[in-house]
Amino acid sequence: MRPRKVIVVLKGYPRLSETFIAQELLGLEKAGFDLTLVSLRRPTDAKRHPIHDEIRAPVMYLPEYLHEEPLRVLKGLINCWRKPGFKPAFFAFLGDFRRDISRNRIRRFGQALVLAAEWPDGGEWLHAHFIHTPASVTAYASIINRVPWTCSAHAKDIWTSPAWELEGKLANTRWAVTCTHTGFDYLRSLSPHEERVHLSYHGLDLSRFDHFAGERLPLDGSDADRPVNILSVGRAVTKKGYDVLLRAFALLPKDLHWRFEHIGAGEQQKSLKILATELGISRHIEWRGALAQKEVLERYRNSDIFTLACRIAPDGDRDGLPNVLVEASSQRLVCVSTDVSGVPELLSDGENGFVVPSENPQALAKALEKAIRNPDLRRTLGDAAEAKVRSEFDHNVSIRQLKTLFENEWKAA
Structure with a gap:
C-alpha cells in the first residue's frame, strides 16, 4: 500500500502553546508520512519550541486577511473558477454564509480558493487540526479539488462552534478524532456517522519527559524561609481561571508560607497583576512570561505543587485535557x-x-492548603499521577491510532 501525501491545515504554525500538535506532526513523519503544512496565520510567538526544528515538512502560508493579498486571492478565484468542484463548493459556502454572515466566513472561502489553486505537489489527502476555522477552509478546498479530508478536534474549536456547523462537517469528513471523552461524546451525538468519530488522547512524548528521580524537600509551609513552591503554566486567558486561582490564594491562612510562579503570556496578565495587588498577595507571585520547554521542565522539577483552575468561559471556550497537567504529572x-x-x-x-x-x-483554597501542609501526601499522589501518565498517556499510542485510521482509508480507496 502506497502512503499518500497529506496536507495538514493549521490555524497558526508554529505556536508555542500547541506543542501537542507539533509532537503529533513529528510522530507522523517518523511513522513514514509525507506531510505539507498549510497555516492560516503566520507565527507571532517570540520563542520557538525546539521540536519545530525537527519537523521536515514544508510550510505554506495562506493570506491571513484577504485584503492584504488581493492579487493572490483573485488568481485563486480565476484558477478555481473552471474546476468541476468550484460550483458545489461555492453553494456550500453560500449555505454557511446565510447562517453566519461574517467577514470571517468570506475569509475562509477565500483562503480555500488560494489553497486549491496553489495546491502542494502530490497532495492527495487533507487533514485539519481544529474543527472550526481550519476545518472550514479544508472542507471548501476538499470540495473544489475533490480530495478527501479528515479532522482532529480539540477543545475551543468544538465548544465555540455552532451545532449546525459541526453537524455539517462531521457529515462530510472521512473521520474525526478528539482528545477528551466529553468532546468525543458530544461530537458523536452530532455526527450522522458515529463510527467515524474516535477518541485519541494526545499523550506525551515521554522521551522528552524522563522520569524525575530527584527528591523534593518535605516543605509544609511552616517556615517563612522555605516556602512551598506552587507552579502554573498556561496562557493568561479566561478559560485558565487565573482570577479564581488568585482569589483562592488570598483565602489561604496567613501563617502558611508559599510562593507562586506563573509561566505563560496572555492578554489578561496585566489585569491579573492588578488583582493580585488588590488581594494583597503580589509579594508571593512571580510572573515569568513564556519560557522554552527545557526551562519549563526544570520548573516542574523544582516545584512542589502544580495548579490550573480550568473553567468554562462565557463563550463556551474551555480546555480539553491541558497538556501541562500531563507534563507536570510525568515529573511526579x-x-x-x-x-x-x-x-x-x-x-x-x-x-x-x-x-x-x-x-x-473556597474549594480550591482548601485543596491547596491540604497539598501545602502534607508533603508525604504530595509525594504519594505525585507518584500515582506519574504511573498513570506512563501507562496511559504515551503519545505513541495516539500516533499508531492515527496511522491506522489513515491507512484503513487508503486500503479502501
Whole structure:
C-alpha cells in the first residue's frame, strides 16, 4: 500500500502553546508520512519550541486577511473558477454564509480558493487540526479539488462552534478524532456517522519527559524561609481561571508560607497583576512570561505543587485535557485542578491529585492548603499521577491510532 501525501491545515504554525500538535506532526513523519503544512496565520510567538526544528515538512502560508493579498486571492478565484468542484463548493459556502454572515466566513472561502489553486505537489489527502476555522477552509478546498479530508478536534474549536456547523462537517469528513471523552461524546451525538468519530488522547512524548528521580524537600509551609513552591503554566486567558486561582490564594491562612510562579503570556496578565495587588498577595507571585520547554521542565522539577483552575468561559471556550497537567504529572509533581472537560480523565481526587469544582475559590483554597501542609501526601499522589501518565498517556499510542485510521482509508480507496 502506497502512503499518500497529506496536507495538514493549521490555524497558526508554529505556536508555542500547541506543542501537542507539533509532537503529533513529528510522530507522523517518523511513522513514514509525507506531510505539507498549510497555516492560516503566520507565527507571532517570540520563542520557538525546539521540536519545530525537527519537523521536515514544508510550510505554506495562506493570506491571513484577504485584503492584504488581493492579487493572490483573485488568481485563486480565476484558477478555481473552471474546476468541476468550484460550483458545489461555492453553494456550500453560500449555505454557511446565510447562517453566519461574517467577514470571517468570506475569509475562509477565500483562503480555500488560494489553497486549491496553489495546491502542494502530490497532495492527495487533507487533514485539519481544529474543527472550526481550519476545518472550514479544508472542507471548501476538499470540495473544489475533490480530495478527501479528515479532522482532529480539540477543545475551543468544538465548544465555540455552532451545532449546525459541526453537524455539517462531521457529515462530510472521512473521520474525526478528539482528545477528551466529553468532546468525543458530544461530537458523536452530532455526527450522522458515529463510527467515524474516535477518541485519541494526545499523550506525551515521554522521551522528552524522563522520569524525575530527584527528591523534593518535605516543605509544609511552616517556615517563612522555605516556602512551598506552587507552579502554573498556561496562557493568561479566561478559560485558565487565573482570577479564581488568585482569589483562592488570598483565602489561604496567613501563617502558611508559599510562593507562586506563573509561566505563560496572555492578554489578561496585566489585569491579573492588578488583582493580585488588590488581594494583597503580589509579594508571593512571580510572573515569568513564556519560557522554552527545557526551562519549563526544570520548573516542574523544582516545584512542589502544580495548579490550573480550568473553567468554562462565557463563550463556551474551555480546555480539553491541558497538556501541562500531563507534563507536570510525568515529573511526579502533584496537581491541583478542576473538574472541567478532560481533567478528571487524568486526575482522580485523592488518588493521584486534587480535583475540585470550577469557579470555586473556597474549594480550591482548601485543596491547596491540604497539598501545602502534607508533603508525604504530595509525594504519594505525585507518584500515582506519574504511573498513570506512563501507562496511559504515551503519545505513541495516539500516533499508531492515527496511522491506522489513515491507512484503513487508503486500503479502501
